[in-house]
Amino acid sequence: MKIFAGLGNPTPEYAATKHNVGFMLADRLAAHLDAAPWHERFNALIAEAFFGGEKILIVKPQTFMNLSGEAVAPIMNFYKIDVQNLIVAHDDMDLPLGMIRLRPKGSGGGHRGVASIIQHLGYQNFPRVRIGVGRPPDNWTVNHHVLSPFTPEDSAQIGKTLEELIPAVECIFTEGIDAAMNKFNPKRKKQEEALT
Numbered sequence: 784m785k786i787f788a789g790l791g792n793p794t795p796e797y798a799a800t801k802h803n804v805g806f807m808l809a810d811r812l813a814a815h816l817d818a819a820p821w822h823e824r825f826n827a828l829i830a831e832a833f834f835g836g837e838k839i840l841i842v843k844p845q846t847f848m849n850l851s852g853e854a855v856a857p858i859m860n861f862y863k864i865d866v867q868n869l870i871v872a873h874d875d876m877d878l879p880l881g882m883i884r885l886r887p888k889g890s891g892g893g894h895r896g897v898a899s900i901i902q903h904l905g906y907q908n909f910p911r912v913r914i915g916v917g918r919p920p921d922n923w924t925v926n927h928h929v930l931s932p933f934t935p936e937d938s939a940q941i942g943k944t945l946e947e948l949i950p951a952v953e954c955i956f957t958e959g960i961d962a963a964m965n966k967f968n969p970k971r972k973k974q975e976e977a978l979t
Contacts, residue, residue, distance in 0.1 A: 785956055786864055787812060788842040788855050790896040792875040792930075793828075799938070801916040802929040805872040805896075808914065808945050808952075809944065813841045825861070825930050827854040835957045837933050844896075851896040852903030861903065869909040870955055871885045872948075873897055874929060878915025881940040882949060885968055887960045909962040914941075 789809030791796075811928055813821070818832035820909055828843040840862070845853035851898055858863055859869060878884060888908035891898030901907045919928035954963040 784838045784840065784862060784864060785868045785870065786842055786855075786862075787838045787870045787872070787952065788844065788851070788900075790848060790851050790871065791843065792848050793841060793843070793845040797930065799932040799935060801874050802848055803947070804914045804941060807910070808948055809841050809843050811945050812949060812952060816841075816892045825854055829858070832898035834953060837956065838907060838912070839956065843946060848886045849895040849900055852899035852901070853919065855900050856903035856913065857911040860939075866904060866906045866909045869904075869913060870952065871897060871900060871916065872912035872952075874916045875913040876916055876918055876925070876929070880915055880937055881944040883944060883967070884911075884913040884915075884952060885953070885955070885960060886913060886962045887964070897899050898913045910955055910963075912943075912952065912955075914948070916941075916945065 787809065789805035791797065791803035791806030811844055812851065813832065815828040816832035816834055816839065818830035821828045821830045826844065826846050828845060832839040833839060842855065842858060844851045846853045848880045862910065873896055887910055889911065890907060919925055951963055951967040954966055
Protein backbone atom coordinates (compact mmCIF):
# COMPACT_ATOMS: atom_id res chain seq x y z
CA MET A 784 0.00 0.00 0.00
CA LYS A 785 1.08 3.55 -0.73
CA ILE A 786 -0.21 6.86 0.58
CA PHE A 787 -0.35 9.97 -1.58
CA ALA A 788 -0.91 13.06 0.57
CA GLY A 789 -1.73 16.31 -1.19
CA LEU A 790 -1.41 19.26 1.17
CA GLY A 791 -3.72 22.26 1.41
CA ASN A 792 -6.30 24.09 3.50
CA PRO A 793 -9.79 22.57 3.78
CA THR A 794 -12.29 25.44 3.74
CA PRO A 795 -13.85 26.78 0.52
CA GLU A 796 -12.18 30.19 0.59
CA TYR A 797 -8.78 28.52 0.11
CA ALA A 798 -9.82 26.06 -2.61
CA ALA A 799 -8.30 27.95 -5.55
CA THR A 800 -5.23 29.36 -3.77
CA LYS A 801 -1.58 28.59 -4.45
CA HIS A 802 -1.20 26.80 -1.11
CA ASN A 803 -3.78 24.25 -2.29
CA VAL A 804 -2.03 22.82 -5.35
CA GLY A 805 -1.44 19.63 -3.36
CA PHE A 806 -5.21 19.23 -2.92
CA MET A 807 -5.69 20.00 -6.60
CA LEU A 808 -3.29 17.24 -7.63
CA ALA A 809 -4.95 14.82 -5.18
CA ASP A 810 -8.34 15.55 -6.76
CA ARG A 811 -7.02 14.98 -10.27
CA LEU A 812 -5.25 11.79 -9.25
CA ALA A 813 -8.42 10.46 -7.59
CA ALA A 814 -10.44 11.18 -10.73
CA HIS A 815 -7.77 9.67 -12.99
CA LEU A 816 -7.55 6.45 -10.94
CA ASP A 817 -11.35 6.24 -10.59
CA ALA A 818 -10.97 6.22 -6.82
CA ALA A 819 -13.80 5.41 -4.45
CA PRO A 820 -15.71 8.42 -3.08
CA TRP A 821 -13.94 10.56 -0.50
CA HIS A 822 -14.66 9.71 3.13
CA GLU A 823 -13.45 11.43 6.28
CA ARG A 824 -11.22 9.63 8.75
CA PHE A 825 -8.14 10.52 10.80
CA ASN A 826 -8.83 14.26 10.30
CA ALA A 827 -8.47 13.76 6.55
CA LEU A 828 -10.46 13.10 3.40
CA ILE A 829 -9.37 9.74 2.02
CA ALA A 830 -10.11 8.14 -1.35
CA GLU A 831 -9.06 4.54 -2.07
CA ALA A 832 -7.83 3.49 -5.49
CA PHE A 833 -5.84 0.68 -7.07
CA PHE A 834 -2.94 1.08 -9.46
CA GLY A 835 -0.48 -1.54 -10.64
CA GLY A 836 -2.21 -4.10 -8.45
CA GLU A 837 -1.55 -2.07 -5.30
CA LYS A 838 -3.91 -0.13 -3.06
CA ILE A 839 -3.36 3.63 -3.06
CA LEU A 840 -4.76 5.89 -0.36
CA ILE A 841 -5.18 9.45 -1.63
CA VAL A 842 -5.25 11.77 1.36
CA LYS A 843 -6.20 15.42 1.86
CA PRO A 844 -5.52 16.46 5.48
CA GLN A 845 -8.35 18.55 6.94
CA THR A 846 -6.27 20.01 9.79
CA PHE A 847 -5.16 23.13 7.88
CA MET A 848 -1.76 23.20 6.27
CA ASN A 849 0.50 23.87 9.24
CA LEU A 850 -0.88 20.86 11.14
CA SER A 851 -0.78 18.35 8.27
CA GLY A 852 1.23 15.88 10.32
CA GLU A 853 -1.67 15.50 12.75
CA ALA A 854 -3.62 13.79 9.96
CA VAL A 855 -0.85 12.01 8.04
CA ALA A 856 0.95 10.37 10.98
CA PRO A 857 -2.11 8.54 12.40
CA ILE A 858 -2.90 7.15 8.93
CA MET A 859 0.68 5.93 8.53
CA ASN A 860 0.63 4.37 11.98
CA PHE A 861 -2.76 2.71 11.58
CA TYR A 862 -1.85 1.05 8.29
CA LYS A 863 1.77 0.42 9.35
CA ILE A 864 3.08 2.04 6.18
CA ASP A 865 6.82 2.41 5.68
CA VAL A 866 7.76 6.07 5.40
CA GLN A 867 9.21 5.55 1.90
CA ASN A 868 5.71 4.57 0.73
CA LEU A 869 4.39 8.03 1.61
CA ILE A 870 4.39 10.58 -1.23
CA VAL A 871 3.69 14.21 -0.29
CA ALA A 872 2.68 16.87 -2.83
CA HIS A 873 2.89 20.55 -1.93
CA ASP A 874 3.39 24.08 -3.24
CA ASP A 875 6.93 25.46 -3.47
CA MET A 876 7.80 29.15 -3.76
CA ASP A 877 11.42 28.36 -4.66
CA LEU A 878 10.30 26.98 -8.03
CA PRO A 879 8.92 29.13 -10.85
CA LEU A 880 5.21 28.89 -11.48
CA GLY A 881 4.29 25.52 -12.95
CA MET A 882 7.70 23.91 -12.55
CA ILE A 883 8.01 20.66 -10.60
CA ARG A 884 10.74 18.85 -8.73
CA LEU A 885 10.56 15.29 -7.50
CA ARG A 886 12.74 14.61 -4.47
CA PRO A 887 13.37 11.46 -2.41
CA LYS A 888 13.69 13.18 0.98
CA GLY A 889 14.79 16.37 2.70
CA SER A 890 13.92 18.92 5.33
CA GLY A 891 10.75 20.99 5.36
CA GLY A 892 12.55 23.71 3.42
CA GLY A 893 10.45 26.38 5.08
CA HIS A 894 7.16 24.65 4.20
CA ARG A 895 5.23 24.30 7.43
CA GLY A 896 2.96 21.53 6.20
CA VAL A 897 5.93 19.34 5.30
CA ALA A 898 7.68 20.30 8.55
CA SER A 899 4.59 19.19 10.50
CA ILE A 900 4.66 15.78 8.81
CA ILE A 901 8.36 15.37 9.56
CA GLN A 902 7.79 16.39 13.18
CA HIS A 903 4.98 13.87 13.72
CA LEU A 904 6.62 10.98 11.85
CA GLY A 905 10.14 11.56 13.13
CA TYR A 906 11.46 10.92 9.60
CA GLN A 907 12.12 13.04 6.55
CA ASN A 908 13.02 10.37 3.99
CA PHE A 909 9.71 10.31 2.14
CA PRO A 910 9.28 11.32 -1.54
CA ARG A 911 8.08 14.82 -2.39
CA VAL A 912 6.26 16.27 -5.37
CA ARG A 913 7.12 19.96 -5.26
CA ILE A 914 4.92 22.21 -7.40
CA GLY A 915 6.22 25.68 -8.19
CA VAL A 916 4.06 28.69 -7.38
CA GLY A 917 6.79 31.33 -7.73
CA ARG A 918 7.95 34.06 -5.36
CA PRO A 919 5.68 36.80 -3.97
CA PRO A 920 5.45 40.01 -5.97
CA ASP A 921 7.10 43.10 -4.54
CA ASN A 922 5.42 44.37 -1.36
CA TRP A 923 3.51 41.09 -0.87
CA THR A 924 3.99 38.92 2.20
CA VAL A 925 4.52 35.18 1.86
CA ASN A 926 1.10 34.53 3.39
CA HIS A 927 -0.61 36.93 1.01
CA HIS A 928 1.07 35.19 -1.92
CA VAL A 929 0.33 31.55 -1.06
CA LEU A 930 -3.21 32.30 0.17
CA SER A 931 -4.15 34.24 -2.95
CA PRO A 932 -5.83 32.63 -5.97
CA PHE A 933 -4.07 32.14 -9.28
CA THR A 934 -4.70 34.60 -12.08
CA PRO A 935 -6.66 33.05 -14.97
CA GLU A 936 -3.44 32.75 -17.00
CA ASP A 937 -1.53 31.18 -14.12
CA SER A 938 -4.44 28.87 -13.34
CA ALA A 939 -4.29 27.51 -16.89
CA GLN A 940 -0.56 26.89 -16.51
CA ILE A 941 -1.01 25.10 -13.19
CA GLY A 942 -3.80 22.99 -14.65
CA LYS A 943 -1.48 21.84 -17.42
CA THR A 944 1.28 21.08 -14.90
CA LEU A 945 -1.05 19.02 -12.73
CA GLU A 946 -2.14 16.94 -15.71
CA GLU A 947 1.50 16.35 -16.65
CA LEU A 948 2.22 15.25 -13.07
CA ILE A 949 -0.20 12.31 -13.18
CA PRO A 950 2.21 9.98 -15.06
CA ALA A 951 5.06 11.15 -12.80
CA VAL A 952 3.09 10.14 -9.70
CA GLU A 953 2.16 6.82 -11.31
CA CYS A 954 5.85 6.25 -12.00
CA ILE A 955 6.64 6.81 -8.32
CA PHE A 956 3.98 4.22 -7.43
CA THR A 957 5.30 1.53 -9.77
CA GLU A 958 9.01 2.22 -10.28
CA GLY A 959 9.98 4.33 -7.28
CA ILE A 960 11.12 7.88 -6.73
CA ASP A 961 14.59 7.48 -8.29
CA ALA A 962 13.16 6.27 -11.60
CA ALA A 963 10.54 9.03 -11.56
CA MET A 964 13.19 11.68 -10.91
CA ASN A 965 15.27 10.41 -13.83
CA LYS A 966 12.29 10.44 -16.17
CA PHE A 967 10.52 13.63 -15.13
CA ASN A 968 12.92 16.06 -13.44
CA PRO A 969 15.10 16.61 -16.56
CA LYS A 970 12.02 17.51 -18.57
CA ARG A 971 11.03 20.14 -16.03
CA LYS A 972 14.61 21.44 -15.91
CA LYS A 973 14.65 21.97 -19.67
CA GLN A 974 11.37 23.84 -19.48
CA GLU A 975 12.72 26.06 -16.72
CA GLU A 976 15.87 26.82 -18.70
CA ALA A 977 13.76 27.75 -21.71
CA LEU A 978 11.98 30.38 -19.62
CA THR A 979 15.16 32.01 -18.28
